Amino acid sequence: MEEQELLSILALKKAPLIGDIMAKKLIRTFGSATAVFEQSMREIAAIEGIGDKKAQFIKATDLFTKADKELEYVHKEGITTRIYYEDNYPERLQYCVDGPIVFFEKGNIDWNNPYTLSIVGTRQITSTGAAFLEKFIEEIAPLKPLIISGYAYGVDILAHQLAIKHGLQTVAVVAHGLNQTYPRNHEAYNEQMMANGGFVTDFWHTATFDRKNFLGRNRIIAGLSEATVVIESAAKGGSLVTADLAAGYNREVFAVPGRVNDKYSIGCNELIKQSKAHLLTKAADIPYILGWKERNTGVQKQLFVELNEDEKLIYRYLKENEKELLDIIAININKPVHQVASLLMSMELKGVVKPLPGKMFMLV
Incomplete structure (x- = not known):
């Protein structure tokens, strides 16, 4: 330009x-x-x-x-600028009517990744939420998605850390200029973030942290992603705003359910109850709903050894019969159809089976 x-x-x-x-x-x-x-x-x-x-x-x-x-600051610091009508601007964000005309970026980010997920939630993440998120990232890792969040306390920073742990790129969308870090103690993670993704914002470097900037930040989090995942949320919170923004962009929203009396499950339960979000209980729900297929990651054999006993029944049956209908598989392994459907989703994520038209499945 x-x-x-x-x-x-x-x-x-x-x-x-x-x-x-x-x-x-x-x-x-x-x-x-x-x-x-x-x-x-x-x-x-x-x-x-x-x-x-x-x-x-x-x-x-x-x-x-x-x-x-x-x-002058952009040139001095080597900041990348992305203009909304240029080819290097993230495609999904281009479809957002209120997407920024320009945003600033630093790091090493692959915007051509076909799979992008935003992960948001409470700053007061519980041990239950943290355990779910850790397992979720571990199980979704073979698909190599780009993980996007807001670098805040709680769900955000844990999502970034787990993405890096499992070799995934991760992007922090911040509500201030790129010459600062908020929260301040998250500076300890900046170097890893830069090596495994990076930071983006549409705020100038003179813009300091301000809560009124969150809405602008959240629209970018929602707009960059194919889907937004809400891990935990109280009855009100920024993650629910992000979920609403994502829905407004016609993106999928997923929410992790919890007990009705748990403070940080109320928001997620309401999203599901109001049909604003898909119920998310395991990583396999994501590729099943979004139609993602495992890319050539070279991990299928490793994942095969992690099949549970019920999944092994399905594997042995399909090995003998090449391909089969969901209902027929269920009859032959003597399991309920809904349970077999769930097992097949898990096996699809692990790269063991693939779906065919008409509820037919076969081994990869």
């Missing part, structure tokens, strides 16, 4: 009362961000939704002074 266009994008991003939706409208109308600033105040004000006051903000003389300082 030409330096002038990037500078104009930054200036437009800084204009008061001009959000990402309106900025995209202006760019679409006049052809580029640079062209927006070449128009007269009257031409800008004539755009529906702008008017004289917003046009005055766009023509303010100090916007480019501020944009110059931000661009």
Whole structure:
């Protein structure tokens, strides 16, 4: 991108009362961000939704002074900028009407990963939630998804740590500039994050931590992912906001159920009860709902030895019969259909079986 266009994008991003939706409208109308600033105040004000006051903000003389300082920081620190209409902008975020016109990135992130999951939840994660999350990441790891979260206490930081532990890329979306870390003691994980993914934000480096920034941060978490997983949540909380945003982007939402009296299960139970989220009880639910297939990871034989006794029954049956209907498998191994369906999902995640049209299954 030409330096002038990037500078104009930054200036437009800084204009008061001009959000990402309106900025995209202006760019679409006049052809580029640079062209927006070449128009007269009257031409800008004539755009529906702008008017004289917003046009005055766009023509303010100090916007480019501020944009110059931000661009200087970007170049000095080696920050990558992603512009919404360029090919290197994450595809899923492009489909979000309020996705940022520009965001800042540092690290080593593969946005071409076909599988992306956002994992969110309470900052006061319980031992039950932590145990579920650890098992979940371990079991989903063969699919090599990109794990996205918000670098906060509790569910967020544990999701990042477990992703790194299992060799997965992970991205922290933060609600402040990239020249700082919040919470402060999470600086201890920055180096590992940079080596195994990185950080993104659409806030300038001069933007300090502020709770009002969470909504903007959460829309990016939801928008970058194919699905959002809520591990634990109280009746109110940022993770529920992220889940709503994901649903608004027509993305899948999953929630881990819990006991009705548990404080940090209330939010998840409500999502499931209101049909806002799929019930999530194991990692195999993700590929089953999303249609993910195991990529060539070279781990199938290793996972085979971890089949439980019921899964081994299915394996032996399919080995003798090549492929078979779900209902017929259930009859022949003398198990309920719903139990066999669950077992087949688990085996699919482990790379042992694959589904065929018409509820047919065969060994990989």
